[in-house]
Amino acid sequence: MTEFDVVVIGAGAAGLFAAMRAGQRGRRVLLLDHADEAGKKILISGGGRCNFTNLGVVPERFLSANPHFARSALARYTQRDFIALVTKHRIAFHEKTLGQLFCDGSARQVVDMLLAECEAAGVDLRLRHRVTDITRGDRFTIATDHGAVTAASLVLATGGLSIPKMGATGFAHDVARRFGLPVVAPRPGLVPLTFDDAALDLMRPLAGVALPIVARCGRAAFPEAMLFTHRGLSGPSVLQISSYWRDGEAITLDLLPDRDATGLLLAAKRARPKAEARTVLADLLPQRLAQALAAAHLPPRIMGEIGDADLKRLGAMLKAWRIEPAGTEGYAKAEVTLGGVDTAALSSKTMAAKDIPGLFVIGEAVDVTGWLGGYNFQWAWSSGWAAGEAA
Ligand code: FAD
Known part of the structure; x- marks a missing residue:
């Protein structure tokens, strides 16, 4: 049976990074994945350009039952460290918006960089390997459909449940x-x-x-774009707020951020009494939405004939449209999985299980989830680094 110091299961963002770092420290590292290619989610991320980190990474932009947990790993391997690595590999990048950094070229460059770093660090990468059993004595024994190996350290890096058709599994949780x-x-x-x-x-x-709107749920608020879909709502502001939303709660949408909707409607009534309400609204909102809201919320009259109370009611609705989602489009469309291995059981410094010496859990498999915009990859790099330093 082949012996390794470290076996990492899952050659995604976090697993590649942990394997690289452990290899750089002279560990004999085996990196296993059941897929036929490493870093598949990196390849499809950011519309193929990989939003690999965010200039604004701070622990407050991550969700977890323990909001302080991510602090240590994020401080030990920062967005600046990853930018330095990307720069060393001469990967050109740009800030798109809100601190989000994307490759100018292709996400493939990030995967190639990680594979090159792993190779230089002597990592043994084995794809199309299915883990069939894991047991723990003095060392971990990992049985696969290609035979068994042993290791002193085992790193679980198989991600979350999002996009099952790409091979996502609940393996790490199980x-x-x-x-x-x-x-x-x-x-x-x-x-x-x-x-x-x-x-x-x-x-x-x-x-x-x-x-552009502001979506709110509880204390969370995201001023970004919203998109109407055949099944409901999407767009960055809605994706962001979905992570804070719980079944049965309402969300609130401000359709006219930074504007006094009621004041604008009352002023328009005085200035343009002969105008149709939907025409006035179309100066403030996309035309189709203006028409739909006028039809749903105002009597079919010209502005001068619409009562102030009706305009005030619509003004209030435009600033705080309160609606209760029926649900989400589920893991098939979710960019990430919230929840996961409870941080209470892990060291925030090393990502090691407190009660199982040698066992580590990193990346999306852990109950730490970032905002949209490069935060989740930064968590993969930072938590992977932390485990790679300790395994
Ligand atoms: P993953 O990257 O999911 O890697 C897990 C690995 O484990 C995979 O290689 C998988 O094949 C392997 N695996 C799973 N089960 C098993 C098993 N049983 N045995 C062996 N191997 C297994 N985040 C950003 O920060 N920026 C973005 O631009 C961005 N874009 C995204 C776009 C899409 C469409 C999606 C779905 C997600 C996006 N994300 C983005 C989120 C980001 O991809 C994840 O948070 C990140 O990949 C998590 O890294 P990970 O290594 O923990 O898991």
Whole structure:
């Protein structure tokens, strides 16, 4: 049976990074994946350009049952460290918006960089390997469909449940549970929201309409674009708020950020009393949305004939449209998985299981989930680095 110092299961963002770092430290590292290619999610990320980190990474932009957990790993391997690595590999990049850094060329460059670093660090990468059993005595024994290996350290880096058609599995959660580690119930995050038929009567005909809004849920607020879809709402502001939304809660949408909707409507009534309401609204909102809202919320009259109370009611609705999602589009469309291996069972410095010496969990498999915009890859790099330093 071949012996390794470290076996990493999952050659995604976090696993590649942990394997690289452990290899650089002189460890004999085996990196296993059941897929036929490493870093598949990196390849499809950011529309093929990989939003690999964010200039604004701070621990507050990550969700977890323990909001302080991510702090240590994020401080030990920062966005600046990853930018330095990308720069060393001469990968050109740009800031798109809100601190989000994308490759100028292709996400393939990031995967090639990680594979080159792993190769230089002597990592043994084996694809199309299915892990069939894991047992723990003095060392971990990892049985695969190509034979068994042993290692002093085992790093679980198999990600979350998002995009099952790409091979996502609950493997890390299942193994963690078997070793007695608690798992915070997983749920889809950064995912489009769906609505019941009553709300869809308004939304469905608007599919394709986008506008800047502020989406709110509890104390979270995201000023970004929203997109109407055939099943409800999407776009960055809605994806962001979906991670904070819980079943049965309402979300609130400000369709006219930074503007006094009621004041504008009352002023328009005085200035343009003969104008149709939908024409006035179309100066403020996309035309199709203006028409739909005028039809749904105002009497079919010219502005001068519409009562102030009706205009005030619509003004209030435009600033705080309160709607209750029926659900989400689920893991098939979710960019990430919220929840995962409970951070209470892990060291925030090393990502090692406190009660199982040698076992590490990193990346999306852990109950740490970032905002949209490069935060989740930064968590993969930072948590992978932390484990690679200690394994
Ligand atoms: P993954 O990257 O999912 O890697 C897990 C690996 O484990 C995979 O290689 C998988 O094949 C392997 N695996 C799974 N189960 C098993 C098993 N049983 N046995 C062996 N191997 C297994 N985040 C950003 O920060 N920026 C972006 O631009 C961005 N774009 C995204 C676009 C899409 C469409 C999606 C779905 C996600 C995007 N994300 C983005 C999120 C980001 O991809 C993930 O958060 C990140 O990949 C998590 O890294 P990971 O290594 O933990 O898991």
